[in-house]
Amino acid sequence: MSTSDDMQKSELWEVSRRLIGMDTVSAHSNLEAAEYLAHYLQESGFESRILTDEVEGVKKASVLAWFGPQEPGGLMISGHIDTVPFDGQPDWKTNPLELQTDGKRIYGRGTADMKIFLAQAVVAARQVHQQHSTFKHPLLFVFTYDEEIAGQGSGHLVHNILPTFFKETLPMPEYALIGEPTDFNIFPAHKGFATFDVVVRGKGGHSSVPKQGLNAIKKMSDVIQIIDEIDQELQQRITPENLQLFPECPTSAFNYGVIKGGLATNMIADTCRLNVSLRVSPGDNEEEILNTMRARIEQEIAREMRAFSPECGVFIEHLHATPPMKSPLESPISHLLSRIIEKPVEHGAPYGTDAGQFQLLNINSYVCGPGTLEQAHQPNESIPIEHFLTGQKHVERIIYEWCVKGV
Ligand SMILES: [Zn+2]
Incomplete structure (x- = not known):
């Protein structure tokens, strides 16, 4: 059996296929995808909450899902559910809403930016949780909408939802990992x-x-x-x-x-x-x-x-x-990421992310994920096949070391 066949039988492929198949272009509702993610994490043993909002008559949703002790020092993993449009991009050779591979790359709108990361993160969390039923530090997922529209979804969360959530439900995590496409470079800052x-x-x-x-x-x-x-x-x-x-x-x-x-x-x-x-x-x-x-x-x-x-x-x-974002170059999480991913933490990302909003709450983020910036927003958006499985392994190790072992 070829690697490509194996890959297409994996749980990661199934979750990615489902997410890519749902049209979450920023102008449309992302509710179905939010419910899917929340449900997946709930079935994996997480508590979850879907927060709906209405933007210009369209239903939008963010997801919060968490597991572990109600203590500070947690890790937050975050990504946006929305994608940029594909209508009006005539050069697509595949159906943007269908996960496909040619044996070298994996295609579909949102493969790089950033649904495959979302899939890698939730599948990794399920794997780690199945093997280790107690965590030393909590893990919190935050999935946002409208990141592609000046980070409006995370702005809403940061100003209206998270302060109360961190007071009443789960203490604020110390660090966040945001899996935007960086070719697995680790960016501690952006403008x-x-x-x-x-x-x-x-x-x-x-x-x-x-x-x-x-x-x-x-x-x-x-x-x-x-x-x-x-x-x-x-x-x-x-x-x-x-x-x-x-x-x-x-x-x-x-x-x-x-x-x-x-x-x-x-x-x-x-x-x-x-x-x-x-x-x-x-x-x-x-x-x-x-x-x-x-x-x-x-x-x-x-x-x-x-x-x-x-x-x-x-x-x-x-x-x-x-807003801009700048986290410490040297921190326990930057050292952990650097060790697992085998890359230095030295430069800023060339684009903005939700991390700027999260920093308003003093959460220090690091941006690191599969795929490259050149692929994001383009027709025939894709990631290399090696990034697909490697990404899940990286997140598994990060969750294991930070939340189970406790760095
Ligand atoms: Zn993005």
């Missing part, structure tokens, strides 16, 4: 991320009489000037730690993504919209940076525009932000 639109509303008119209008594109260039100056200031704030974690860009940084404005060459542009993102290094605060930006735009541009005409001005719209 925060904010996106927003700057909208300049000027006053239109014919270009032959420029003084009758207020050109929104011209004013946008003043806005860009201000953001550039703030960006320059941010680039001075280099800390040795951020230099180690993010050698390619240790500081917070702005990026201009899309700009739209104006209608024709002989018209004064009445509006201009600029899509901006800001990556925030640990130690910087996105709110502070954005407040500085707002205040300067108000003082140097918007006030004068309103004096010209009250409907003119500069507006910030569609602001979404997730």
Whole structure:
């Protein structure tokens, strides 16, 4: 029998197949998948709770499931249930909702980001629990929704659910493992991320009489000037730690993504919209940076525009932000992960995760999981076949060493 046949008979394959088969694109409900995970863990001996929420008329759910003594020092394992869309990605060669393998890789939406990790984690927990019915430290699973939409699901948990849960049900765990696709690199940090639109509303008119209008594109260039100056200031704030974690860009940084404005060459542009993102290094605060930006735009541009005409001005719209995260490079869990996975803990992840939200509660997270970032969000998303079984073994050892043996 080939390895591929063995693999397809494994429990891990079955759980992965079920999870990939459920459409959990962020815009849709993830309730079925949440119930499946909660039920699986319940059958494995865990207590579990499904927390439902309604987002724009769609039912969303998070799962909390736990086992072990009601004591601090626990381990939290977390991942998001939602995936990015596959509609409008014409290059798919397989059905995104069907787990498939060609003997080298395993395909399906969410294989890398991050349903196979979820499957590995719950199957590993069942295996360890079957062999060891008492744990020294508790294990808590936290599965979230809408991670792909600026971490809104974990934000809701952190602000509304977990503080009470940690007071009444299970003491707050010390560390979290988040299995986003890192090629099994162990990332103790990542930057925060904010996106927003700057909208300049000027006053239109014919270009032959420029003084009758207020050109929104011209004013946008003043806005860009201000953001550039703030960006320059941010680039001075280099800390040795951020230099180690993010050698390619240790500081917070702005990026201009899309700009739209104006209608024709002989018209004064009445509006201009600029899509901006800001990556925030640990130690910087996105709110502070954005407040500085707002205040300067108000003082140097918007006030004068309103004096010209009250409907003119500069507006910030569609602001979404997730905080940065930084855990200690050296900690009992970082040493354990490093020993089991045989990788150093030295650099930050190039993307944001739910860990930024969890850190608001002082839970230190490490991001490490199967698959690579290049695969996430792509058509024909996949992970190498070796990552499939290795991932489960890693999580089994992590749970065994931390929760059963007690590090
Ligand atoms: Zn992800």
